[in-house]
Amino acid sequence: MEKSLFKFIWRYSAPQQMVILFITVLSYPVSYILLELPKQITNDAIQGADFPREIFGFEFDQIAYLVLLCFTFLFLVVVSNGLKLVLNIYKGRLGERMLRRLRFELFQRVLRFRLPHFKKVSSGEIIPMITSEVEDVGGFIGEAIALPAYQGGMLFVQIGFIFMQNPLLGLAAVSSYPLQAYIIPKLQRKVVLLSRERVKNIRSVADRVGESITGIPEIHANDASAWHSADLSDRLYKNYKIRFQIFNWKYFIKFLNNFLNQLTPFFFYLIGGYLVIEGELSIGALLAVIAAYKDLAGPWKELLAYYQMVADVDVKYQTVVENFDPPDIYPVSRITSDEIEPLNGDIVFKDVSFSGGAAGQELFDISLTVEEGSDLAVVGQDGSGRSELLQLAAGLLGPNAGRVEIGGQNLDKLPESVLGREIAYVGASVHVWTGTVRDNLYYGLRHRPIRLIERVGEAKSEYARRLTEARETANPEYDLEAGWEDLEAAGVEDQEELDGKALDVIQLIGLSNDVYRMGLQSRLDPKRDEHLAERILAVRHALADRVAQDSQVQGLVELWNIDRFNHSATLVENILFAAPADPARSFDDLAGDRDVVEFLEETNLKSQLVSIGLRIAETMVELFSNVSGDSGLLGNYSFITLDELPEFERIVRAGRSENEKLGLKDADRERLIGLAFKLIPARHRLGVLSKDMEENIVKARHVFRERIEKDGKDFVTFDPNRYVPPMTIEGNLLFGRPRVDRRDARERIDRLIRSLVEEMDLRLPITRAGLDFHVGVSGSRLSAGQRRRVALARALLKNASYFVLDETLTGLNEEDKAARKVIREQLRGRTLLFGTSNMAVAEEFSDSVVLDQGRKVEARSEEFAAAT
Amino acid sequence: MTLETEVEALRRVPLFRGIDETKLRLLAFISQRARYADGEHLCNQGEEGDCAFIILDGEADVRVHTPEGEKVVAKVGQYAIVGEIAILCDVPRTATLVANGDMEVLTVSKDDFLNLLKEFPEVSLEVMRTLAQRLEKTTQDLAAMKAGDSAA
Known part of the structure; x- marks a missing residue:
């Protein structure tokens, strides 16, 4: 890289710099004349004599001369400032590029x-x-x-x-x-x-x-x-x-x-x-x-x-x-090369030594051959050089001395387009990317944009501009929006099949239960998968039938029914009988929604809700004002947090006040409505809701429904025959609430849903919906075990010929043992290196090498097992 | 039934007799209301106890394992508090509770009850008084039994 800034500037922008210089020089005479002209106007045109003057063969009297000079002045002002504008934009663009x-x-x-x-x-x-x-x-x-x-x-x-x-x-x-x-x-x-x-x-x-x-x-x-x-x-x-x-x-x-x-x-x-x-x-x-x-x-x-x-x-x-500019940086071609070449042959270490800069990250003079298609366990404690050996075999590290080859090709010289596709590696610590489960599973297939998208009109010209800019600045021209999944490498025809394959893989490695649960909690866009939405509705109806027939189940759940109040759901759900299209909206936010407010006024519910909110606030203030904040009671049970308590104390005082000026403000009313919205009558038992009020609320639902049907983009009504996108898939399956006043109702209802889902063959599609689950920043919403399994599934989907797994599913429990068996079966015929610190695990493999302090030692299995 | 009626019920529970109304309301509010149908189990002998039950309505059979099988040893009815020993000291449930007919029950979780005690020492005092009275009664009974034994 250019060591000095000027070398960098000159190398990549010399012609543009010349243009800037040229325009700068060009602007000089203009600004010079611009400074001189006013003098001439005052001295010559206004105070001068000897008129008329002759200029370019035209005669000018004094007034005409003045006009001529002034317009010249105006013209130069435009030219001079125009040049400045052009110059500044040109400089700015050059700088940004x-x-x-x-x-x-x-x-x-x-x-x-x-x-x-x-x-x-x-x-x-x-x-x-x-x-x-x-x-x-x-x-x-x-x-x-x-x-x-x-x-x-x-x-x-x-x-x-x-x-x-x-x-x-x-x-x-x-x-x-x-x-x-x-x-x-x-x-x-x-x-x-x-x-x-x-x-x-x-x-x-x-x-x-x-x-x-x-x-x-x-x-x-x-x-x-x-x-x-x-x-x-x-x-x-x-x-x-x-x-x-x-x-x-x-x-x-x-x-x-x-x-x-x-x-x-x-x-x-x-x-x-x-x-x-x-x-x-x-x-x-x-x-x-x-x-x-x-x-x-x-x-x-x-x-x-x-x-x-x-x-x-x-x-x-x-x-x-x-x-x-570290001296050992890889050449650019290693990451940019598009060369694709299948690797075949044995993995061969020839007198390989490596030093990672610290003790326990070294290898000394390792020679070994792993035959193509065989499996080998690499055994060694942490710090024995096991991880380094495996990373060398995956081409992630380069040896300090000796060579690592596959089929005679030196891995250190191969580009990533070969290494990253032919070798699948799951290291001791895995990284899960921020995004969906699906993004993470297909990560190993996203090497280059493959299925380019057709753009028309504005999008096309915008794309062309993007490409031009990329070329100007030596950026890559890869299209982020194209289809990147290498379907061919995964051995499938289309996206659909790829999903199917991904589901098979997560089933194999024992991740499908987790993804199924993610699926239940995820939200489905019925436009993207109408078929699944319909099938979910079928389960919903079957469940409703079961509830209607079985009195046992009936007592556990309150289903959504437009003519009946649902005591196990919040008041806002009961009133609107609809969910906000954006599920992230808070109760307070809804209380301020223009549609909601107008509707509450129209149905005369507003003042009643305010008084309900006020009574809740009074009770909360009474119950909790003597409770210290750190007891946990407030956080677990109150509608109000400790920070909000003083604010509601004020509102309660205002609500009691006779004085108009000290009374409730509009903002206070909104807060009280927001508070009332949170009420779940069967759980909170505050007795603030009369039978009449419940009836009024049920009647009002129809009014809101009409309102939404007219122009409601922000809300989706609860309709037993329609999918409700803002609800989770689970919510859509049940279409109601487990009764909060029955113990274990939720668990029993969950079991019922699960059995119905199995019965109606919906498990796979819901698991598939779980692929859209967002895993959080760097997979923070997954457990460590889940992250590891995701990384393993990613490697398996890649369909590489060589697999290098380090410290992955190396437990001695039955679950891990079964998973290892499955992996070995899946990878039969391919080359597998399996790193573990446990000799007992290594014995499952057809061959093993043992590392100790960076050296290959004789596999004395009894001794080693005793040592561990 | 609302909070107010629950407070009424709590007032009749001997353990809470001396506690003032607001605290009882708080206790009622933080408790969970549950309905049990005939034959459903409230808790099972031997399992870890994490809550106490206050019976608002209906009654339950108290069953204990005996060498001859499960036996109903007692019945508990309205306003009884059961399982409070389990939330004060960590012992497994000493009996199984089975709803005899439909029941309305208030469940107080261990953590919340302890929080309440911490928060309001006068409640602890009241609980202590009641327990001490019970102990006193048990001691007297025992003494009477012993006296009866020696007399016999």
Whole structure:
């Protein structure tokens, strides 16, 4: 990568820089005339004589001449500002493109780092480098060449003018320049060094903040907040000190500059005055020189400012770039090559040694052959080099000495397009990506965009623009929206079949129960799968029949019925008999919804709800105002949190007040309605709901239904014959609520639903819906075991010829044993390396090698088993 | 039945007799109301006890395993509190409770009851008083039995 910023700029933007320079130079005469013209208008056109004038063969009288000059002026104003606009946009675009190129290049380099390199760098440092630290570079690039060229040219012309007037004065004018040219870089050097330090300091701050966030449970568990506070505070103090020093130097340089600049007039007056008195220089010439010198100050100042900016930006660039140039970085072709070539043959380690930089991450002189199609257990404790050996076999690490080959091909030289498709690897720690289960399962098939999408009209031209920009900035032209799944590699015809295969795989490795449960909790868009929605409705009807026939079941559940109040559901569900289209909306949010408010007013429910809300609030305040916040009672049972309690105390007082002014405000009423909405009558038993009120509510449902049917995008009504998208699949299956006043009702209803789902063959489709389950940030909503199984399913779906599994399903329990058996059966005929620390597990495989402290040792199984 | 009627019922439970109305309302509010149909089990002998039952309506058979099989040893009816020993000290359920006809029951979970005691020491005091009275009665009974034994 280019070591200096100017090399980078010149290499990727030389022609554009020339264009900028050209436009800058072009604008000079325009702005010069623009400055001169007003003088001519006042002196010549307004106060002048000798009219009419002749210009280009036309005669002008005074008024016409004035008009001509003024319009010329107007024209030049337009041209001059137009040029500025064009120039600024051009510079800005160039800067942004170069920034994009730089950032992408940096990221691509991160992708090219060898794995051991990541032990030395942290994401907390890398992220600010790619994001904020290079930001200034973009703003600077447009100015990089044009500014010094233009201002330097101006300066040169002005100095030339002074020299032509009088060489001696010319010398006087530039007398301070050598001094400035000598001292200022020296001082600036100090600022540069400090800037470097500042960048590194802020990086360490970012790193510490990042680490604190990752380790936050540890901090709290060890009462280490104080230590981390002190640590960060210390770094911030260093930052302050560095910045303060930078200020000091910067302003000192400014001071020195100004001083030296103003020293020159001192010489002018002294030497020039002397020369005038002696009669060697005319007073007119002296004044002209002094005026010219004033004009020098502008460009000179600009150049100095530019110099300081270069120093600053260049140091930022260098401090970033030096981190992205490790000597052992992989060549670009390793990640960009499209070469696809099936690997066949034995895995061969030839005298392989590897050192990961620490004890326990080493291998010494390993030679072994794994025959194609066989399976081998690699046994070793953590720190025996087992993981390193497996990563070497997967091509993730490169040996320090020796070679790792498959079918005679050196893995270290093969591109990822071969390694990543032919070898499936599940390491000791797996990563699950933020996204759906499906995204994660198909991750191993998303190598390149395969099924390109047809774009028409606006989308097509927008895509073309996107491609042009990508080419301008050496970014890849891959289409993110295309179909990336390599169906062929997975051995399927279409997406449908791929889903089917994925379901088979998760069944095999024992993940399907979990995904089924995710499916029950997920929401289905019936437009995407009408068939499934219909089948869910069929289960719903079967369940309703069961409830109608079986009095036992009847007592456990309250189904949604538009003519009956549901005591196990919230009041808002009862009133609206509909769910908000966006399931994330809160009760308070609904209480303020325009549709809901209008409807409540229309049906006269509003004031009744406010009084219900008020009575609930009164009860809550009465019950909980003496309870301390940390007892847990408040959190578990109250409608109101501890923080909200004072607010509701005020509302309760306002509600009781006779005084109109002190009474309830509209916002208070809204809050009370929100509170009333949360009421589940059978659970809370507050006795605030009369039979009449229940009847009114049931009647009002029809009104809301009509309202929604007219123009309701925000709500979906509960209709026994229609799928309700905002409800979970489980909610749609049951279409009601387990009774809250029956113990174990939920569990018994769940069992009933499960048996009906099995009976009606819906388990698979619901599991499939579970593929859309969002796994949270880095799979945080999955358990560790689930994450591991997802990673394994991903590897199996990839259909590679070589499998490398490390510490995956290595338990001695029946479940893991069965899973291992399934995996071995599935992978029969392919090459499998299985890493484990347990000899008993290794014995299930046809062959094994044992590692101890980085060396291959004889497999003395009894001894080893005894040791573990 | 609403909270108010539950409070009425709680007031009749000897254990809570001296406790003021607001606390009883809180206790009622944090308890769960459950209905049991004839023959359903409230709890089973031997399992971990995590809640006490206050019978609002109906009655339950108390059954105990004996060498001859399960036997009904007692009946508990309206306003009785059962299973409170299990929430005060960690012992397994000493009997099985089976609904005899439809029942309305208030269940108080162990954690909530203990929280309530922590929160309002006067409630603890009242509970202590009641338990002490029981102990006193048991001791007297025992003494009377012993006296009867020696007399005989």
